[in-house]
Every structure is written in C-alpha cells, then in structure tokens.
Amino acid sequence: MAQKPSIPKGTRDFSPTEMVRRNYIFDTIKSVFQLYGYLPIETPAMENLSTLLGKYGEEGDKLLFKILNSGDYISKVPNPKIQNPKTSEITSFISEKGLRFDLTVPFARYVVQHRNDITFPFKRYQIQPVWRSDRPQKGRYREFFQCDVDVIGSKSLLNEVELIQIINDVFSRLSINCTIKINNRKVLAGIVEYIGEIEKFTSITVAIDKLDKIGIDNVKQELSLVGVSEKAIRQLSSILDFEGDMNENVVYLGKFFESVEIGKEGINEVKKVLSYLDGLNLSSKVEFDLTLARGLNYYTGAIIEVVASDVQIGSICGGGRYDDLTGIFGLPDVSGVGVSFGADRIYDVMLEKNLFPEGAQETTQVMFVNFGEKEQKYCLPFTHQLRSSGINAELFPEPAKLKKQMNYANNKNIPFVVLVGDNEMKGNYLTVKNMNSGEQKQMSLEEIISQF
C-alpha cells in the first residue's frame, strides 16, 4: 500500500446501498418508458470524433473526452507540427475517437446508419453513462447517467405532449415535486428577428436564459457587451417585462409576432401543446417560460426543462425538438423530439428529500447459520427449496463464530435467521429467529415459506 488507489476526478464508485437505490430510479424510469411503447437500444461508449465534434457548440467541443489512438500514434504527426506543437493542430493526428457527450447525437447517428431497419416513427429509450470533462461541483460529475426517450420521424406535437406526460409520470412515481418548463426555439428566434438582431441569436438566448438568476439589469449589460443595439435591448426588455399568467403571456407575445412568421409559428405550437395538456390533469406544474433557452445548438422547436422544487441542483431533466440532427449524417428531413432524465441528480434530490422507500434495502430474506460440516449439508437443501419458492435465501459459507454470523445478518438487514444444530436435526424442526423483534420460534420449512 505504498500509494493509495484512487479514481479519476469527477467519477464515483457505487456501493450496494447506492446501487439498490439507483436501480430503483432506473427501474421506475424504464417501466414508464415501456408503458408508452418505447424500446431500448444501446450504443458504444466511444464514438468517432467526427460524429461528436461540432454538435454541441464551441463549449461542448472543449468538454469532449478524447481517446488517444492505439499504437505508435506520435509517428503519424507531421514533422513540422512536432517541432512546434499546438494542441488544436495535433489532436486530429493523435485522436480519432471520443467518449460520448450525450445520448442524442449517438442516437441520430444510429438512426441514419440503421434507417432501413427502422419503422418510423421510431420510439426508443436509452439508459447509459455519458462523459464530460467539466469541472465537478454539486450535482455535476464527469461521468453520469442519462436516461433518454426520443421519438424520431414524426413532426406531430402529440409527441411533445406525450413526453410531458412521461416526465409527469416518472416524477410522480418517484414522489419528486417539480416544475416542467416549456418554451420554443421558434419563439426565441421570433423575438430576435423582431428586435433585428438575428445574427446574435445564440448570445441573446444565453443571456436571457440567466434572467431569473442575475436579474434584468445584468442581462441588459451582458447584451450590450456582446454588441446588441440599445434600441433592440429596450424592445427586448419590454417583451420580457410582461407579468401575467401563462395564457395571458402567450397572447401578449402573439401581438409582437404579427409580421414575424417564425415567432407566430412558435407561439402556435406552444398554444397547441398547452391546450392538449389542459385536458390531462397532470399532477406536475407546467409553465411557459420565455427565458428558457438551453445551450445545445441542435434544438429547433419545443424545449423542455424540469427543475426540482426546494432543491437547488439545476435541471433534473431536459430536452427538446431537433428538426435536422440526422441531416448532418446524411439523412435530411427527419424530425425528432426527446428528453433526458439526469439519474445522478435525481438521486441527489431524492437523497436530500429522503424519498427512497425503506424496503428497497432488503436483499436476503432468510439466512441459515452455519454450525459445521454436518449442519451445512443438512441445511443446503432448505435454501434450495426456499429459492424455488421465490424467497431470497443464503447459507453462511463458514462455520464462523455465531456472533460474527448474527452480525453479518444484522448488517445486511436480513429479517429472518434460521438456526439448525443437533437439537433441530434430531427433533426435525427449524429454529427461526425474527431479527427485528428478537423472538424465536420452532417451525417447519413449509411454515416459513407460508410466511412470505
């Protein structure tokens, strides 16, 4: 033990208690996905850099983990570049693979590659880890799991509505209070067009995304810093200033868009989604939030984000519609929409709010104490019979001190311990100890089985 072993920055081990809880999250998410008719797929941890680069904006490219080529990779670098190395120039020579950054882009790649085997609209879900070389902090890891659901090959807004229902179902099953925020990139595009700053679309949306965090004055300051004109800023703030309920806000915005085609389209989409939702009586709050932007560049229509109530951890689920993600891979005009659940953040929220059910801890239901060679042989068939009846059972593998065996059962939360020694074997009964009450009873195996 000269050096203590460790794991890379921003990664974590998951011990049994944590895994039981994580599986609880994955299982409920999975069962909701299946309830709506989605099917699972998996894609490799690494993708070619060419499929990853340029899909997440400049910031995203920086956060990609790149994998060094195998073999003598340095010999492939042209000589002049080695003499005077610049990271940006030599990476393309020494790395051609990277760890996936999300599940949506690999999915688009998958769809293009398997287009002839897929029946559209294609509804799939995918639960796998992704990697980002971000600086870790609360709720932010370098390796984390995403749970994606997407429908691809359908422009219908029913898909947006369905995804919102799925979000609602998942979080209500997990007992998490949350707000589902929706917006539409076309609305944002409309605003930017209305104020005459089309070419600054990205910086403007990024700025207004921060509105509730840094306030209107700081947003204005940031906008003028990136070169948005004073007049445009004034127009923008009059749009953002509006206070009213969701429906009033939609009507108010509509007025600005009388001559802005894309904005009108966006507003109509929002209206339609909201009207469908009206009849569904969801338990979660759904909000139209003009300041919701989302950083990923490939979104073109609806955008969705979910924040947990009373826990400050960023969004626990997010997504949107992408009209042409498959286009970059050579299959144009296939629109898709999807959301991604952040399992690790959901875990953190549930831990903080104490939402994990108690019983999720239980593994072994009955343990046989091991008193020695003779007893082992005598007990083994009993464990087998219990398992055949669907009861989790184990026989302690060593004839260890009783104290150690009881301690093991106690730490593992095993509710029943069976003691079988000379007396029991002679009398043909089993001594069963209830580990919660401490009480002991003589029973037959059938009686034990009938207890469960």
Add this chain to the structure above:
RNA sequence: GUGGAUGUAGCUCAGUAGGUUAGAGCACUAGAUUGUGGUUCUAGGGGUCGCCGGUUCAAAUCCGGUCUUCCACCCCA
C-alpha cells in the same frame, strides 16, 4: 477554462507563538458470553498528517508547486 476554500486512522473530525512516542468517536478484531446480533464493559490492530520540494538543529504546523474534493463563474444532466 477563471477565481476561492479544503485534504490528519476505513469514516466523521480534534491537534499552530514549529519541539519527545500525533489523538477522539464510529467501524474493525479479540475477550467478558464454547448455540444468539442490534445495548454495555475491557483489550488490540490500523496513520511516511494528500503528494513533491524548500526554510530550520527540528515541520502535521511556515513557504512554493502539484493533485483531490467542495463552492462561485462559464456552461450543463
């Protein structure tokens, strides 16, 4: 990528005007109790004080660097 804080036993943490052999609780092992755990008592094992270097007769303690974790920014699940 920028700024700030942090790091002592498996875990949570004490320990500075630099000075013998670095402590506690929990956990672990053994015994009190040779067939009874979760309560109690006793004893024991376990640390090159994150790592590297510097100052000093002497460094867990002071200085520099580096890494980790945490927090804010950027961005995001």
